[in-house]
Amino acid sequence: MTSADPIIVETTERIFRDLADPQAINSADDDAWRAPLWTALEEAGLTVAWLDDALGGGGASIADGFAIARVSGTYAAPVPLAETLLAAWLLGRGGIEAPTGRMTVAPTRTKDRIVLDADGRLVGSVHQVPWASASDHMALIAAQADKNVVALVETGACSVIAGTNLAADPRDEVRFDGVTPLKTAPAPEGLGERGLRLMGAAARSLQMTSALEAILDLSVDYAGERVAFERKISKFQAVQHELAKLASETAAAMAASGSAAKAIGDAEAFDDRTFMEVASTKVRVGEAAREGAAIAHQVHGAIGFTEEYVLHRFTRRLWSWQDDFGSESVWAAEIGKMICAGGPDQLWATITAA
Amino acid sequence: MAKSIEFDALGLPPEAESLRGEVREFLDAEIAAGNINPNNAGGRGSFDRAFSKRVGAKGWIGMTWPKQYGGHERSYLERYVVNEEFLAAGAPTQAHFVADRQSGPILLQHAPEEIKADILPRITRGECTFCIGMSEPDSGSDLFAAKTKADKVEQGWRINGRKVWTSYAHQSDYMIALFRTAPPTKENRRHGLTQFLVDMKKPGITVSPIPFMTGGHEFNEVVFDDAMLPDNSVLGEIDGAWKQATSELAYERSGPERFLETYQVLVELIGALGDKPDLRGAEGVGRLVAQLNSLRRMSISVAGMLAAGKEPVLEASIVKDLGTNWEQALPAKARDLAAFADVEPSNRPNFQDVIDHATMIAPKLTIQGGTREILRGIIARGLGLR
Numbered sequence: 001m002t003s004a005d006p007i008i009v010e011t012t013e014r015i016f017r018d019l020a021d022p023q024a025i026n027s028a029d030d031d032a033w034r035a036p037l038w039t040a041l042e043e044a045g046l047t048v049a050w051l052d053d054a055l056g057g058g059g060a061s062i063a064d065g066f067a068i069a070r071v072s073g074t075y076a077a078p079v080p081l082a083e084t085l086l087a088a089w090l091l092g093r094g095g096i097e098a099p100t101g102r103m104t105v106a107p108t109r110t111k112d113r114i115v116l117d118a119d120g121r122l123v124g125s126v127h128q129v130p131w132a133s134a135s136d137h138m139a140l141i142a143a144q145a146d147k148n149v150v151a152l153v154e155t156g157a158c159s160v161i162a163g164t165n166l167a168a169d170p171r172d173e174v175r176f177d178g179v180t181p182l183k184t185a186p187a188p189e190g191l192g193e194r195g196l197r198l199m200g201a202a203a204r205s206l207q208m209t210s211a212l213e214a215i216l217d218l219s220v221d222y223a224g225e226r227v228a229f230e231r232k233i234s235k236f237q238a239v240q241h242e243l244a245k246l247a248s249e250t251a252a253a254m255a256a257s258g259s260a261a262k263a264i265g266d267a268e269a270f271d272d273r274t275f276m277e278v279a280s281t282k283v284r285v286g287e288a289a290r291e292g293a294a295i296a297h298q299v300h301g302a303i304g305f306t307e308e309y310v311l312h313r314f315t316r317r318l319w320s321w322q323d324d325f326g327s328e329s330v331w332a333a334e335i336g337k338m339i340c341a342g343g344p345d346q347l348w349a350t351i352t353a354a
Numbered sequence: 355m356a357k358s359i360e361f362d363a364l365g366l367p368p369e370a371e372s373l374r375g376e377v378r379e380f381l382d383a384e385i386a387a388g389n390i391n392p393n394n395a396g397g398r399g400s401f402d403r404a405f406s407k408r409v410g411a412k413g414w415i416g417m418t419w420p421k422q423y424g425g426h427e428r429s430y431l432e433r434y435v436v437n438e439e440f441l442a443a444g445a446p447t448q449a450h451f452v453a454d455r456q457s458g459p460i461l462l463q464h465a466p467e468e469i470k471a472d473i474l475p476r477i478t479r480g481e482c483t484f485c486i487g488m489s490e491p492d493s494g495s496d497l498f499a500a501k502t503k504a505d506k507v508e509q510g511w512r513i514n515g516r517k518v519w520t521s522y523a524h525q526s527d528y529m530i531a532l533f534r535t536a537p538p539t540k541e542n543r544r545h546g547l548t549q550f551l552v553d554m555k556k557p558g559i560t561v562s563p564i565p566f567m568t569g570g571h572e573f574n575e576v577v578f579d580d581a582m583l584p585d586n587s588v589l590g591e592i593d594g595a596w597k598q599a600t601s602e603l604a605y606e607r608s609g610p611e612r613f614l615e616t617y618q619v620l621v622e623l624i625g626a627l628g629d630k631p632d633l634r635g636a637e638g639v640g641r642l643v644a645q646l647n648s649l650r651r652m653s654i655s656v657a658g659m660l661a662a663g664k665e666p667v668l669e670a671s672i673v674k675d676l677g678t679n680w681e682q683a684l685p686a687k688a689r690d691l692a693a694f695a696d697v698e699p700s701n702r703p704n705f706q707d708v709i710d711h712a713t714m715i716a717p718k719l720t721i722q723g724g725t726r727e728i729l730r731g732i733i734a735r736g737l738g739l740r
């Protein structure tokens with residue numbers, strides 16, 4: 001995989017820094033920050049970076065798109081950037097031109113399935129879809145007979161039952177009830193709902209890694225300012241060791257999510273090797289999120305769980321992102337089944353295959 | 355802070371992957387010849403000079419060292435592959451492991467030319483075993499409390515004192531030891547220690563066993579009673595060993611031996627659960643494999659930084675802390691996960707033996723080579739907290 005284009009990384013950073021400062025958003029009285037942020041991201045071509053130029057996208061590499069997701073996590077901004085990126089990517093896999101505006105993808109959970117029936121209508125329902133209610137369009141993987149198709153559908157044509165995750169971001173149920181998609185195309189060989197979940201899991205893992213970095217920095221800074229028993233609490237060994245554990249969990253997330261992005265960028269196929277790398281990553285990063293968020297809150301004490309302080313912008317998203325595109329438990333069970341089916345003699349070969 | 359930590363995604367280069375095939379062929383032949391028993395719970399990774407000589411003949415000891423000293427000038431990533439394949443197979447590497455990882459590189463950096471020319475080629479042939487003389491009865495994690503004295507005399511250095519917990523001292527040809535050559539200063543309590551090369555055959559050195567709770571003999575007490583060392587046994591700066599210690603840590607703490615010590619437990623667990631595990635077993639195995647995969651990614655990333663000439667001391671400490679905690683917790687997790695499995699009676703004894711042995715060696719994993727508490731202190735320092 002080629003590494004990410006520094007101009008894309010810098011542009012993404014600049015837009016978020018200028019328009020989505022977590023403290024400013026946290027203190028904002030209204031949603032006035034939302035529109036300018038989205039417009040800036042869209043005008044810079046970041047939202048559809050993964051789509052070919054010819055299809056109205058940015059023509060960016062896999063590495064570039066993942067780098068955009070990675071930066072967005074640093075700000076934990078409530079904006080469907082990763083979702084729109086993923087949708088544009090999926091549409092591109094089917095050779096479908098992307099519309100402008102906010103998008104999301106489905107299905108994102110193992111138990112959800114969408115069918116394109118013989119009359120070309122979508123049937124089925126999907127749950128916990130990120131940002132569906134705020135999206136203009138959705139990109140879907142649907143089953144048609146024994147094949148997979150990529151479908152573009154107008155969200156307004158579907159029944160959306162709005163919900164939220166614990167960070168108050170939309171996580172909605174969507175019922176298709178015979179909606180006719182705007183466009184459909186055969187999915188490339190080997191790309192099905194698991195491939196979409198893996199792509200989403202990799203993007204989410206990168207966002208989670210950046211959010212972990214952010215809470216590590218917040219916690220180290222806070223421990224260096226807060227004084228108790230006439231010392232900065234960062235000078236207490238017990239606090240130092242907790243922060244060291246948070247750093248280690250963050251480091252594990254860095255290594256795991258970086259290698260998941262690399263695996264997809266190198267292969268751009270969703271075979272068993274990519275599955276092992278990405279599924280392992282979502283498990284490990286999810287575990288890091290749980291452990292890391294707990295430590296960050298413990299270090300912060302009472303201020304950490306107030307509304308006015310910025311920590312919750314990250315920890316609430318870390319907790320809810322654990323569930324997106326497959327939780328630790330879901331992916332771990334899939335990995336475990338594959339490993340056990342291969343038997344003990346195959347284990348080492350599987351681990352070293354990537 | 356987060357920016358001071360680096361774990362870039364790194365794939366192994368093609369030459370490392372083709373080397374893996376060669377290593378597997380070699381190991382298969384060793385297993386077929388009965389030289390390695392991968393199912394032997396207690397004997398994994400043991401001491402076998404004949405095996406080390408065969409490894410040396412393959413060119414897999416001192417792989418990264420200069421050819422001038424018998425090395426092979428290969429990359430750290432190639433060394434990584436050989437190391438992890440040997441560990442996964444439970445190969446008996448102890449007769450060369452310490453010399454290859456640690457002692458050889460110290461000699462390369464700090465020994466006089468005639469010592470390098472004499473000893474390094476012998477290490478690469480698998481003919482030379484090293485032990486590490488650090489801990490003393492009153493000096494463990496606090497290395498700078500070491501008291502064993504080296505006095506400068508006309509004929510060289512006279513050594514008096516005692517080292518403990520010295521692994522394989524009873525089978526080693528040499529020790530690299532830390533001796534006190536001057537008292538610490540007020541300004542620097544780390545001052546006054548010097549690294550020495552000790553020929554274990556010298557008179558005045560007595561080695562006695564300190565058996566493990568398993569009954570196994572790895573640990574020793576080494577007593578120095580007026581042992582004499584020549585002038586050219588000094589390694590590096592007199593009184594300044596503390597300056598030399600830190601760069602070693604990145605090599606010593608980041609390798610796959612920091613998470614594969616109890617690997618056989620995972621293999622046996624998968625055998626015990628069978629090809630259609632219950633959901634609890636499947637999820638448990640999946641988590642363990644995911645965790646192992648991320649540890650391996652971290653370790654490879656550090657190997658890449660070493661190859662690039664960096665000194666990733668913080669990252670290496672993170673790998674060791676996470677890795678040893680993982681391998682330490684593994685036997686207890688496997689025991690839990692297999693609790694409801696219908697283990698085939700023929701598999702049962704080995705599964706139990708492997709778990710029992712791993713349970714008993716588990717406590718040492720977060721002690722040896724830098725305790726968990728020391729590592730977390732180093733990580734905290736890396737975060738700017740100290």
